[in-house]
Amino acid sequence: xxxxxxxxxxxxxxxxxxxxxxxxxxxxxxxxxxxxxxxxxxxxxxxxxxxxxxxxxxxxxxxxxxxxxxxxxxxxxxxxxxxxxxxxxxxxxxxxxxxxxxxxxxxxxxxxxxxxxxxxxxxxxxxxxxxxxxxxxxxxxxxxxxxxxxxxxxxxxxxxxxxxxxxxxxxxxxxxxxxxxxxxxxxxxxxxxxxxxxxxxxxxxxxxxxxxxxxxxxxxxxxxxxxxxxxxxxxxxxxxxxxxxxxxxxxxxxxxxxxxxxxxxxxxxxxxxxxxxxxxxxxxxxxxxxxxxxxxxxxxxxxxxxxxxxxxxxxxxxxxxxxxxxxxxxxxxxxxxxxxxxxxxxxxxxxxxxxxxxxxxxxxxxxxxxxxxxxxxxxxxxxxxxxxxxxxxxxxxxxxxxxxxxxxxxxxxxxxxxxxxxxxxxxxxxxxxxxxxxxxxxx
Amino acid sequence: xxxxxxxxxxxxxxxxxxxxxxxxxxxxxxxxxxxxxxxxxxxxxxxxxxxxxxxxxxxxxxxxxxxxxxxxxxxxxxxxxxxxxxxxxxxxxxxxxxxxx
Ligand SMILES: [Zn+2]
Ligand SMILES: [Zn+2]
Numbered sequence: 001x002x003x004x005x006x007x008x009x010x011x012x013x014x015x016x017x018x019x020x021x022x023x024x025x026x027x028x029x030x031x032x033x034x035x036x037x038x039x040x041x042x043x044x045x046x047x048x049x050x051x052x053x054x055x056x057x058x059x060x061x062x063x064x065x066x067x068x069x070x071x072x073x074x075x076x077x078x079x080x081x082x083x084x085x086x087x088x089x090x091x092x093x094x095x096x097x098x099x100x101x102x103x104x105x106x107x108x109x110x111x112x113x114x115x116x117x118x119x120x121x122x123x124x125x126x127x128x129x130x131x132x133x134x135x136x137x138x139x140x141x142x143x144x145x146x147x148x149x150x151x152x153x154x155x156x157x158x159x160x161x162x163x164x165x166x167x168x169x170x171x172x173x174x175x176x177x178x179x180x181x182x183x184x185x186x187x188x189x190x191x192x193x194x195x196x197x198x199x200x201x202x203x204x205x206x207x208x209x210x211x212x213x214x215x216x217x218x219x220x221x222x223x224x225x226x227x228x229x230x231x232x233x234x235x236x237x238x239x240x241x242x243x244x245x246x247x248x249x250x251x252x253x254x255x256x257x258x259x260x261x262x263x264x265x266x267x268x269x270x271x272x273x274x275x276x277x278x279x280x281x282x283x284x285x286x287x288x289x290x291x292x293x294x295x296x297x298x299x300x301x302x303x304x305x306x307x308x309x310x311x312x313x314x315x316x317x318x319x320x321x322x323x324x325x326x327x328x329x330x331x332x333x334x335x336x337x338x339x340x341x342x343x344x345x346x347x348x349x350x351x352x353x354x355x356x357x358x359x360x361x362x363x364x365x366x367x368x369x370x371x372x373x374x375x376x377x378x379x380x381x382x383x384x385x386x387x388x389x390x391x392x393x394x395x396x397x398x399x400x401x402x403x404x405x406x407x408x409x410x411x412x413x414x415x416x417x418x419x420x421x422x423x424x425x426x427x428x429x430x431x432x433x434x435x436x437x438x439x440x441x442x443x
Numbered sequence: 444x445x446x447x448x449x450x451x452x453x454x455x456x457x458x459x460x461x462x463x464x465x466x467x468x469x470x471x472x473x474x475x476x477x478x479x480x481x482x483x484x485x486x487x488x489x490x491x492x493x494x495x496x497x498x499x500x501x502x503x504x505x506x507x508x509x510x511x512x513x514x515x516x517x518x519x520x521x522x523x524x525x526x527x528x529x530x531x532x533x534x535x536x537x538x539x540x541x542x543x544x
Contacts, residue, residue: 241528289541304503348507358526426479427478431476
């Protein structure tokens with residue numbers, strides 16, 4: 001094969017941005033060509049095979065979107081918010097309800113993944129330009145005042161003078177306006193009840209300060225940033241598999257031991273794979289899931305979301321909620337997505353390996369990504385946070401999170417270490433006594 | 444297919460028991476000697492859920508097409524003492540973000 005590791009090469013492709021094809025960083029040190037000459041002097045020209053149709057195809061996802069006053073089409077009011085019960089946007093003056101267009105329809109996301117070639121991406125997934133302002137200034141067209149929108153936490157703000165709501169729906173390269181949004185579906189009361197139930201089941205060893213300060217009513221509705229990825233790939237896995245033919249016992253000294261006979265096979269699987277709606281966090285903070293330092297794995301656990309029901313981005317879905325801005329680009333997220341796609345592929349192939357009841361050991365995995373589509377999304381999470389101050393002065397931010405589409409709930413509850421250690425000590429003593437008694441009785 | 448059901452069941456059992464349970468009788472006594480540590484770990488994970496993550500490998504929709512299998516018999520092996528293949532990696536997950544340290 002001319003390209004032993006297409007995954008990592010695809011990951012290094014600059015999907016957007018004016019990088020000249022001869023730029024030195026295109027031949028990144030981890031490229032397959034560089035690996036192959038490991039140990040030899042670096043710095044000479046390594047030919048980089050770049051497909052001609054390398055430029056990403058961009059789906060313009062904010063066409064017709066406008067910033068400023070987003071008015072109800074019936075009465076002209078700007079008091080528009082999501083009606084969680086119906087999933088529609090509702091004018092809070094005249095009660096008129098409507099919905100944004102389905103993202104799948106608007107951007108043709110339901111097409112055959114097998115037809116994907118090269119990189120396709122929503123315009124709201126483009127690379128973030130670091131110099132882009134985080135706080136955007138808009139002129140209120142109702143009264144002329146200047147209104148600031150802090151895109152780190154929302155794409156909406158209220159005009160302090162005339163009380164109208166201003167929305168930002170056009171994409172600027174700061175990651176604040178995604179291609180699509182999945183509206184909240186689980187009501188706040190339901191989320192509070194789930195969080196309460198989750199914590200009540202974990203009361204006994206919970207830290208007393210947490211028990212005293214736990215207020216599930218403080219839960220926040222937050223839209224977190226993700227990339228939703230479709231992948232069209234060809235894969236060839238090869239390795240060895242073992243099929244058990246016999247098991248029997250042999251006498252070794254005084255004891256009976258089991259022995260196994262098996263047939264060894266060379267195993268090859270060659271196929272196409274379509275991965276649909278693989279969802280990856282797109283904020284560097286949320287991607288950091290080192291559980292000894294943070295509880296971001298809790299938010300990761302409540303996936304998956306029904307992203308197929310996402311709609312075109314409209315800031316009116318944001319009213320009453322906050323958001324976190326995307327800060328990661330395709331070149332940082334591609335390796336994560338491709339490694340996960342390989343996991344998904346390997347997992348699916350297992351259904352063809354049932355004959356190898358002793359297992360399969362893959363020695364070579366060639367996955368050639370032929371097409372990929374990236375769409376950025378805000379997905380809805382009810383998030384209860386609790387900052388634990390430890391006795392050594394450090395802090396740890398705990399979460400109880402509810403998937404605001406499926407209701408799946410997961411959390412981290414601060415532990416009363418002293419109490420847990422004491423009880424565990426008691427259990428240990430009882431266990432040792434039991435072990436001594438059992439030994440004494442000769443069991 | 445019954446064989447696949449059995450394989451799955453065995454696999455689940457191995458996972459449930461933490462991957463390494465001896466079949467011999469000393470296991471019960473061993474558990475008693477570790478009971479305090481086991482209790483601590485059980486409660487720690489029940490409260491902190493530091494072991495939880497999104498199972499992207501099974502919870503993501505994917506379709507395999509045009510599957511071509513080429514399996515060739517190599518040889519028979521006899522008298523092995525382990526019940527599963529050495530270095531089997533078809534269930535391995537490499538793309539998880541969650542790490543302990
Ligand atoms: Zn209205
Ligand atoms: Zn105004």
